Amino acid sequence: VSQEYIEKKEKQWQQKREKPRLTVRQQQIKKDNEMWENNRLARSGVVSLTDEQSDFFDDESDENRVTLLVQNVVPPFLDGRFVFTRQSKPVVPVKDATSDLAVVATKGSKVVRMWRETEERKKAQEKHWDLAGSKLGNLMGVKAKPDEISNDDEAGTSYRQFASHLSESQAVSDFALEKSIKEQREYLPVFAVRQKMLNVIRDNSVVIIVGETGSGKTTQLAQYLLEEGYSHNGLIGCTQPRRVAAMSVAKRVSEEMGVELGQECGYAIRFEDCTSENTRIKYMTDGILLRECLGDPDLDQYAAIIMDEAHERSLNTDVLFGLLRDVVARRADLKLIVTSATMDAEKFANFFGGHTPCFTIPGRTFPVEIFHARTPMEDYVDVAVKQAVKVTCGMIKNQLEELDDAPPLAVLPIYSQLPSDLQAKIFHKAPGGIRKCIVATNIAETSLTVDGILFVIDPGYCKLKVFNPRIGMDALQ
Template identity: 55%
Template sequence: MSEDRYYAPPVFKRRRLDGSGRSTPRAEHASTPGPDVPQPTDEDTKALDRDWYAGDEFGGHVFGDDMHNPFGHDYSAWEKEHQEAVKAEKMSSRYDARREQRNRDNDAWETNRMLVSGVAQRRDMAADFDDDEATRVHLLVHELRPPFLDGRTIFTKQLEPVPAVRDYQSDMAVFSRKGSKVVKEARQQRERQRQAQEATSMKGTALGNLMGVKEEEGDSAMAIAGEEDAVRKPDGETSNKFSDHMKKKAEGGSDFSRTKTLQEQRQYLPAFAVREDLMRVIRENQVIVVVGETGSGKTTQLTQFLYEEGYGDSGMIGCTQPRRVAAMSVAKRVAEEMDVKLGSTVGYAIRFEDCTSKETVIKYMTDGVLLRESLNEPDLDKYSCIIMDEAHERALNTDILMGLFKKILQRRRDLKLIVTSATMNSKKFSEFYGGAPDFTIPGRTFPVDTMFHRSPVEDYVDQAVQQVLSIHVSMDQGDILVFMTGQEDIEVTCELVQKRLDALNDPPKLSILPIYSQMPADLQAKIFDRAAPGVRKCIVATNIAETSLTVDGIKYVVDAGYSKMKVYNPKMGMDTLQITPISQANASQRSGRAGRTGPGKAFRLFTEKAFKEELYLQTIPEIQRTNLSNTVLMLKSLGVKDLLDFDFMDPPPQDTITTSMFDLWALGALNNLGELTKLGAKMSAFPMDPSLSKLLITAEEYGCSEEMITIVSMLSVPNVFYRPKERQDEADTQREKFWVHESDHLTYLQVYSAWKSNGMSDGWCIKHFLHPKSLRRAKEIRDQLLDIMKMQKMQMLSCGMDWDVIRKCICSGYYHQAAKYKGSGEYINLRTNLGVQLHPTSALYAGHPPDYIVYHELILTSKVYVSTVTAVDPHWLADLGGVFYSVKEKGYSMRDKRITETEFNRKMEIETQMADDRRRQQEQMAAEQERDSRKKTLSGPVKKVVTQGAVKKPVIKRKGRNF
């Protein structure tokens, strides 16, 4: 038997129907035995760890990541291919129209001859020419909204949306939308080189096989980013936990860290010098705001100070971080400084990973983990102190926790809250908590000369390269830090600096070092190494270098003035990564990087006028620019009935709130009055997107829990498919083996099942261009979701090979994200009329497009793509999403549609009236109970018993006696 054992019917083949009733064949799985592939090396794990731990707390695939996107940086080729396919389809449709016209003319002539000759009568012929369109199903879309979203209810104090840019017509905003010209040219050049290489390559061709040109078998195993260094246990079991990879202590990257012990390094930190004053302020206040520059030691030392003062005796000392990687790396550092094992006295917790024990006293965690803990423990009783670290970043969960702590601190006077921030926003935190004192950890800062550009800069990458070369050639010694927007900008900047430097005659030596979140940790550490004598360092970084890390020796800062920001569009229902101008606070923070070890200079590639008129004072908080469905569900689960009463530091926009509540209502998490339903309460128990939570819950009803938990787990990890640039065709061939042409969700199920049936082999994964680490991560998530489902007393059922049941279950969670095929490769969202196209990674991309689909997410590049798609029957949409859709029957008119909508609105009015009556009755009963209790309090223990016709005497009721 072949080593490839796929999860597919062993004997029979089935043909499934898409929305129009047409059959679509399932891909057959060719399994050919191949040579054993060696296990991956120990260096292959870091990139995938980076993807997982740097990702969004409630997300799955890393947002904006192109490294593990099989078609990352390759959209232009696919868009060109798509345009050619559309053109060919239009040409073929033109030919089809001519052919159909000829057929109709011939049919009409034959019909006329038969009628004239008397061979057939007209009523007989009508039965032979049924319209094919009658077999197609059409859906009507209803614009139904619940009463609490009728536009009269206000949910937030921020009525207007917050634009991502201060002035969309400003120079910086226009230039950010255009992008860098040199980056576009570099992208086009790479594409031309790739096409030329494919055209001249003989690998895999008939001529190449004839001449004995062999494929480089070892390349894929070595090139797969993030494949494997999971620690092997004695029984052969593998572990993916980050703590296992951090057992080995990291060597210092600088001379200081190499020559000093950990305790000596602690004593050099600015926080250590003010320890006594800081602890005195903490003892005297319940809430304190600690202000300190990056590198002051506030993150690693505060928890240890509290532990040494005995605060850990009455409860745990918690410290929240906005990012997963920070929670783990800081926990590792503190464990090393305290000389304890990670997971014992010091531990960490992130989504789907808990490295703590009963011994844990100091706990680092993401803010999302603490937020979920508050669901089961509203007062957070097991904590004595909580540190909200990096609060100035204004992450979504951090802002929600800020509002919750206002209530918790009133109920728990023994709880200490410490909010740490960089210099920006510290006053706002203090005012939010009623004038809480702030304590500043003095930093080592020096004066910085800030220089603005004289005229607007159209191409910020090209200008940054020129500025770097000017500094390097004409200015004194000192390292350079350049701020760019993302990985592609950074790579092009580094290439251009090196290219133009090589063109000079005997230039000074320059070491060019890129750094961004997608780089392996060992490569990131190189920026901390001291350069060789006579060599200047040039570090090109994203905004990760603003506050998250500190590099000594920086004397010059080149600030492009832009960054990538995640922005939610409530009308489109999608998050997008946009290049936007930074805020004035960000610009000041970037300039300050030049004054850490001595006087420095900051070169801003924008004008002083732009700084004052085109930049916001502060960065827009995430809560005002992101999807809030999960947040609203969480707040409802925490008992927040009216969002207007919740104390937001910066309230979210009304449009975002209403869109999120509408989506939750459509999923059944909220009832027609905006109250949490039983389904919504169950959904809040799962740490993931509400749509995925509903899939797991409804899967029990459909009898496919085993399959659905696998699909959801696969959607919660970085992309499992690997597509190396030099072997794209081979990778595509292997991927097609797993395709289920009706569904990408079922394709993921197919991949996981095949991996499991092949012994979870890493060699098998590499041979089929799959990331073994992603698959193992999916297994870990699956096991933890299984535990949650058991706690919820949900049954684990399997539907076997009845995959139509799974598709219908998928439809139950995604019917609010449905689209209909328009033609020429384009779909139209049924609710928003947004034009979308299938993503090139979809299994449905190459086949015949089904009439109706549901999708997991939208991806915006130059076009709007739908990703992770499943073909569905339109009757399923009408049955499961009745609030949106109904099947258009014969003779159905717009008048009938209006009647349906009127009946729905009348029903909603009745429900609202009944709810108001119940609310008034409850208020009356509460008022009566309050009056009765007040009377009892005033009357005291003596009660007067009045008997008709008798003298009124006070009678004292005694306990234990009957009268």
């Protein structure tokens, strides 16, 4: 082999090595360009293709080549990077962690722990001696009891049929028994300032209304707007922070209007829409209105929107404030009314503009007398049980069994995950001679009015959802 041949090969190899490598995508693009050029040359008749090449081009023309680029994207809240926050520590709602109440809250309730352990032991013991479903039980012919059969399907179905479980409410308190619905409406504090409030709403696009709990702003404000003719241009929407509040208030308003629930007055919650073409007043959760903003940014179907219980400041409510401020700027015919039970209306007024009027509803419907415990209680559950003979339904029954000639007591729980048919029982009238005791979470704290409630026992503790920047998520404290 001559020296010239070796130098020529080395030069070619060096040029080939220095040539940059093409990526997979670049190679595919180059290959497609070459195939397209050869196909054009063959179609024009300049060159001729063999049978194998012709079949290859025909097959390739029927395919759509797609190049997929896969990127493993990890969100910042999972890989430890927090770009959108400068907060290094979670916001602690407790002002003094060494106070008596804070220390008691961290310890929890001893009575609840003992009660839970006792119930778990009872269930384990019953399960140990239960032969139904086992091989020995099948041989002996032991069958499961009817009450032991799971009713998950029925509970799931009834959860979406709240309207069917809400029967017509019956009067319980002396106030409701002695006065008709019309007299009850006129007795509310909001009725005394009805015309002044409507004048302020007519002259302004955004109005902040402050009224104590029980003043009637939730049930009467929407009816006043309906009577003034605002429903001729669209719906009158009212948002509620909780599902039970939206359903119960809609039921009450429909009774005051003398119509069937779901016709002129209805409600909309997740998984359930109890409205019709004739609906003029629509109560809904703030999440439903937020979802409607995605499909209709201008909310053209609404003539007036009432943001009730704005002082609770949920995430959906705060987002709706920003969206509705832009909607009001685009629509001069839309009326936005923000109601609050506290006197922090200046924050909302400054958010919507310095000239936003604040209207205050004076007076309260019923006087409320508050009795505070003189010393911090070590076990708030134990104190609550002794105070009202209650904590859970089972504990109340056990306490009543220990008493001699105890009057009957109807114990009704209510919480967010309870099926709708059981939630509706708290609004039903108790049988004669039976006292009704409602064990509730903070779901019944606002926007929920139950007729006949005389005593309220509040331990003073609650769990708050607080953002923790260390994990990038909300946590209960």
